[in-house]
Amino acid sequence: MKRIYSVSVENRSGVLCKVAGLFSRRCFNIDSLAVGETDDPEVSCMTIVSSGDERTIEQIEKQLNKKLDVIKVKTFGESESISRELMLIKVKYNRGNRRDIMENCDIMKAQIVDMSKNMMIIQICDVPERIQLFIKMLRTISIVEVARTGTLALQKCRDAE
């Protein structure tokens, strides 16, 4: 079962290490991890995607809450969330496959953001599954490098909030 944890933490040095250390120490999986400052410069938000059985999922939340640098833990399933990932992907191209690549970019709403005579960098922002699909599409062409942010997610809006 996949689970997303949106964790507000004190924006201090060493906190990322403590949170990541907690996962390795207790053998919890991290599928992806994204960290960034929030609107409050003293607070960072970590988006952690993890998986495990019900008990593990509950333990992760409790153990996160136990950390003294953690301000708040929100947790939700994939269906309850809006999630996005950003990827930059560098590919080698030639005259023969340039059109194909551009067509693929069109289909996937990806943008070419940098280019040289035989290389280009494509940017795509989408849900993680479609990022995966895009990588698959480009695999027939030669991929040079890939950089991904990991999943960013927020719980879907509810009127009650």
Place this chain on the structure above:
Amino acid sequence: MIGADAIIKCLEAEGVEYVFGYPGVAICPFYNSILDSDIRTILIRTEQNAAHAASGLARVSGKVGVCAVTSGPGATNVITGIATAFADSIPLVCITGQVNSELIGSDVFQEADITGAVESFVKYSYLIKNANNIPRVFKEAFHIANTGRRGPVLIDVPIDIQNAPISKFHYPEEVNMRTYKPTVKGNMAQIKKVVKELEKAKRPIICAGGGALLSDGGAALRAFSEKYRIPVVSTMMGIGVMPTRHPLYFGMVGNNGKPCANRAMNESDLLLMVGARVADRAVSQPDLITNNKVLIHMDVDPAEIGKNVGPHIPLVGDVKHIFEDMTEQDLDTAHTHRAYEEWLKTLDGYRESMQVKRSPNKDYVDPARFITMLSDKMEEDGIYVADVGQNQIWSCGYHIVRKGRFLTSGGMGTMGYSIPAAMGAKLADKNRQVIAVCGDGSFQMSMMELATMRQHHIPVKIVVLKNNYLGMVREFQHYTYKDNYSVVDLSGSPDLEKLAAAYDMDFLRLENMEKAEETIDAFLKEDKSILLECIIDPMDLVK
């Protein structure tokens, strides 16, 4: 005023009386400033024992134990002591010196990333980067260590911060941390649910863990148990929550526990787990305690609930508060009274019929009988500190707690704990008798502290159950590897009589049970440090 002076002022403000430690260059400003204070310093002989001694002091006084060591190896040596305290939730503040702030990260002499290294063994840690933060950090550290689920906090202080001038010192009165607000009071709705279940139950039982003692909840738990006549068993860390011979107490559970205690827990229809982790040694098959009974798990740490076993009713809060609230709930005992009395009668029967029969070798000291004799003869409120190994299991099984305390390293099982912890316990309350009971393996892990006892006049009494083996491992190899003994022979151990003489300690030897009475009397007679060597059958087993 410099940073080091400020640290001492913080310790004074917290009422610290003793600092256990070992100096080195990086903590020298601290040890220089402490000379102007009434706080006493105890020079321990290896840093690990500084944390153990602070742990012994904390467990007896209820206050935070403090140790201070230098950077690098001083700091890394103390880790085992910190981990031991963490596993048993003992409140410590451990101050480590650190190299100059500007040199951190450059691998200079005696530099170690101690905050990184202890991360999974501390409740929290600090690396102080600005001397003006010292008062706030210390205030927070003492608060964190001794509230909620207690535990060790480490404060790493670079030498330049200790030497930095501070314009004015103000010790905060309150802690304000948005991320730390432990739940103390139990939720009333949950407490009412528990009461309802108790009113339905026929065979309820309380299993008390170390949390019951840490929250000072022993009296509240006992009052509850006595008012409603609910039997009690305990984990190793919970020993002492009830007097051993209390009619409602049925002993320690677990794979080294009393058969009648395990049977009582298994046959209960309602189990109130109190301040216990439900770890493997106490409950080897967690499923068994949820299958046919209502499980209520009470703990101040919400993460403990549901970690090893999923309870029917979780109850987060401090044991003392919850039991006080529960006692006030006035259980309707009309339906339960007769069932409870029958249940107690059954358990009394088990206590009689399920006694462990030992067949001790008459040529040696029988550790079981010896320990019971010793505990009956020691002062009523005396403190018994058991080490780790066969001695620990015998101590758990045969030591009789009356009004005293039973201390041991239960969670981590750290050999060598008893002597330094006993020193800390003795300093916490000099009027109480303190006895450390160890094996010859664990004794040799801490025997350097005989010098500390001598230097600082700490009259701890030490029993060494000597069998020339690492007995617990030998016993394991006996059962599991068919007597293929590997690396458990302790030949080469020192002559304890000569060793005691070298440290100016009195010495007694007991070779069999014939002279046990008078030897124990002589051992306990005066309030001074003394070493008693008991010769144990090398082939004796705890099971």
